[in-house]
Amino acid sequence: MTNERILVVDDEPQIQRFLKPALRAAGYDVVEAATGGEALKAVATAAPDLVILDLGLPDMDGKEVVTSLRGWTTIPIIILSARERESEKIAALDLGADDYIEKPFGIGELTARIRTALRHRERAAAPPATLATDGLVIDTVRRLVLREEEPIRLTPKEYDLLTLLARHAGRVVTHKTLLTSVWGPAHGEDLHYLRVFIGQLRQKIERDPTRPSILRTEPGVGYRLVVDPEA
Numbered sequence: 001m002t003n004e005r006i007l008v009v010d011d012e013p014q015i016q017r018f019l020k021p022a023l024r025a026a027g028y029d030v031v032e033a034a035t036g037g038e039a040l041k042a043v044a045t046a047a048p049d050l051v052i053l054d055l056g057l058p059d060m061d062g063k064e065v066v067t068s069l070r071g072w073t074t075i076p077i078i079i080l081s082a083r084e085r086e087s088e089k090i091a092a093l094d095l096g097a098d099d100y101i102e103k104p105f106g107i108g109e110l111t112a113r114i115r116t117a118l119r120h121r122e123r124a125a126a127p128p129a130t131l132a133t134d135g136l137v138i139d140t141v142r143r144l145v146l147r148e149e150e151p152i153r154l155t156p157k158e159y160d161l162l163t164l165l166a167r168h169a170g171r172v173v174t175h176k177t178l179l180t181s182v183w184g185p186a187h188g189e190d191l192h193y194l195r196v197f198i199g200q201l202r203q204k205i206e207r208d209p210t211r212p213s214i215l216r217t218e219p220g221v222g223y224r225l226v227v228d229p230e231a
Contacts, residue, residue: 004118005029007048009039009065010080011058015103019052022107028114036060040068043075050117052110053097055081055088063092070096076117080105086220093174093221100172116170116227131166133227134214136205138166145205152204157182161197162205165215165225174222198223 004027008019011034020030031046033039036057043051051069055062066077079092079100089100098117101110129141137146140163145152154162160182165173180188187193198217202209216224 003027003029004049005031005046006114007031007033007039007042007046007051009033009036009042009051009057009062010054011035011056012054015054015080018107023111026107026111034058036062036065039065043069043073048075049121050076050078050114052078052080052114055079055092063088063095066092066095066097074121076121078110078113078117080110089221090174090176093172094176098171119227120168120170131169131227133169133225135207136214138163140166147205154201154204158197158201158204162201162225165223169225169227172218172222172224178222 006023006028008016008023008030009032010016010019016032016034020032023030031042031048033042034057036059039051039053039057042048053062053065057065062079062081066079069075069077076099077097079089079097080103081088081100082103092100098120099113101113129139131138131140135148137144137149139146143159145154145159145162161178164178164181175191175194176188179190179194183190183193198215199209202212202215206212206214214226216226218224
């Protein structure tokens with residue numbers, strides 16, 4: 001049993017009926033809310049470890065819930081929504097959501113994303129000096145990146161980009177966040193910069209740059225550094 005508590009915020013009864021037993025079977029305690037107001041109250045009173053949040057709520061947009069929560073808590077938030085527009089996903093992530101899953105979805109994928117988000121919360125509480133994945137080691141203390149124990153030469157910008165993704169390992173980091181953090185606010189829309197540097201990084205860190213297992217693309221949204229490529 002995991003003992004973590006999950007708050008499911010969705011006004012569709014069928015989603016609640018599906019998720020509650022599925023998440024309990026996976027070992028989670030489940031709290032439910034059908035509106036944004038109920039969700040904000042539940043986070044304050046029930047102390048969940050993670051929030052699964054629908055964007056289409058009857059009393060407010062789910063992005064407003066994300067904004068409100070990020071004003072006082074770092075609790076992981078996974079967006080669960082039928083909205084297909086990339087702009088909606090990007091907006092929710094830029095506001096502070098940790099991940100998103102489109103409806104319809106599989107419970108296996110959802111529970112995997114939950115585990116990743118909870119692991120990230122633990123790492124954020126005590127950031128590791130090194131991160132290892134698929135033969136790659138990122139050592140932020142010595143500012144070294146190794147592939148199969150051999151040093152990789154990165155430019156300063158490549159290193160900054162990789163370590164930013166590593167700090168958010170397992171989470172989607174949007175194009176805008178990457179650009180403004182590494183190149184500054186004036187470059188928030190310069191996607192060409194980002195694509196060039198992501199391509200260069202993949203050439204250096206991936207076993208097969210044409211089939212990246214570490215640095216994954218989230219089409220139209222951003223990139224994700226995968227901690228365990230087999231997960």
